[in-house]
Amino acid sequence: MLAGAWLPWVLLRPNRLAPGEPLRLEPGWLLGAAALALLPALVGHWRRAWVWPAATAALALGVWLLGQQTAAALVGQAPFARASASSGAWLYLLGAGIALFGAAQAAPERRWVGWVWLGPVLAAALSGHLNAWSVVVEGRSEGARWVQELGQHLRLVGTALGLATLLGTPLAIWGAGRPRVAGAALGLSSGLQTLPSLALLGLLIAPLSALADAVPALRAAGLSGIGVSPALTALTLYALLPVVRGGLLGLQGVPAGVLDAARGMGMTRTQRLWRVQAPLALPLWLGGLRQAAVVLIGVAAVAALIGAGGLGTYIFKGLQSAASDLILLGAVPAALLAVAVDAGLRRLEGWLGTRLGRAE
Template identity: 60%
Template sequence: MLLACFLPWTLLRPNRLAAGDYLRLDVLWMIVCAALALAVPFSARLWPRLTPLLSGAALSLGFYLLGARMTAAMVDQAEFARASASSGLWLWLLGAAIAVYGAGQLNAGQLTSEKFGSVLAWLWLPVLTALTLTGQLADWSVLRELDAQQSRFLQELGQHLKLVLSGLGLAVLIGAPLAVWISRRPGAANAVLGLANGIQTIPSLALLGLLIAPLGALATAFPALREVGISGIGTAPALTALTLYALLPVLRNGLVALRGVLPGIMDAARGMGMTDNQRFWRVQLPLALPVWLSGIRQAAVLLVGVASIAQLIGAGGLGYFIFSGLQTAASDLILLGAIPAALLAIFVDMLLRGLEVLLVRRLGRA
């Protein structure tokens, strides 16, 4: 964060493709940022209760300067001009985010109370929300691109979600029964997990390429398949690849979870007169579900990233903006696809992690 104070924070260009000028912080803001960057680590030793507040303030200041610097740079500029975040701003946001994460992990046994630290570490969230709702970030080049391509963005975001949810749903439908089956057959478990591991080692782009020929041949041999959307390019190979990639975490965690239920618990259920099906649905599955859900969470986060390359075979998704930006050397378009994909992965991880915690607490009360 201290190094970020001395680097350029804004890149002003006459359009999205042209070279531009790098703008640094004013001296006053440089002093404020440097003081805050030094205050965060010192407070962790001298006054730990202040560390979450300072960390949240540092990240909040980064988002504020993101909007303020872009607005100032765009004064008297043409409509096609673009103001982008430069290395200093990105480095500051990264350092502040790490500080916020560290402050949020502080607990009563270490530096400060868990509840107090967690609340103050999230100070940046209402600040970012307020800046977004009031239009203070509207001059940022990425949001300008979003405003210009809003309908296409919503279309590709919906397609991205459709690919992820469909691939995850198919992986669970295939992997869940298969995990139950191999949990009772050690020999089959080694073979199935070995095959799933082998698929996971294939690079995603290579797997998409390998699927084009067989799916194209099927569509040619059976024209009815082409009518329902199955062909060598498009959604079919992308969805197939996503399903295959998601199988390993679903199978592996399901197997570990089901085998991890203590034999004594199963014996007690048998002693109560439960049938095999009753023991599975009422005892084994509820106890295994939190660990199994962890594998589904890993698969979901994995698919959010892998789905970004589906655009290469015409399946759409947020990769449309990433590859469009790469082809035209437009970094704003790359960020328009990359930032939402990263945020989507974080949101999915938080949502499913919260569900895991809820299940663990319910089982603990039971």
């Protein structure tokens, strides 16, 4: 954070594509940011419980300074000028985030500390304080199109995760008591994950195009070599490994004594599966779903290259035009979405594990 306070904070560009002029913090703001950068380390040696308020204050100042400095940089500039966050702002905010994460890890009973960063970020965003930041400017100009691409990204991930669950759960149940079947299922799904996502999308174009030409009904239903069809196929195949592995680990981890007790009670094989094995395996199975969801959120961005849409549209549009703001417009929401999904499913996984532990 201390290094970030001294580095350029804002990059002022006459337009989206032109090279920018780096702008540093004024001496007063620089001293304040440097003081708050040192505060978490100083209070950590004295009283560890005060690290998270100090880190939160540093992060809040960083977010506020980003909005204040970008707005000040655009005064007197043309309407199409852009003020982006420079290396100093990113490094400062990263340092404050690491300090918050460390405070949460040092106090497991206060894990909520790791989410304190949402407060200043949401406050600045909802109040309009960040409206001059180039990423927000690009987001406003895209408007409904960005919402549409975000919805498409969520649809791709949700549909692929559902299809992978429908395919992977029966495979896990079938292979739970059959080592050869389990090995074959894991080997096949592991082999699919070794293929680069872009290569897999390319390999699917020819067979899906041939299938659509051979069966007109499928073409009428929307099947084609480019677009959503190959994207969903590739995403589903990528999600199979964590879903199958999570299901197998959960079902195979049920204690043998519990299954013997269920047999002694006269339960059939189906009853043992749904009343005993499935509830006990659910936390590990949810762990597999969590891993699959996080992987899909990232891989779905590549699907934009074949016309499937999603947040990757802005990433590749920004790469083609060397517009970093457009890249961030797709990459930052995707990263935040992955963090939110991982945290939500992890909490559900832990809650189920606690309840099952109490039940035992």
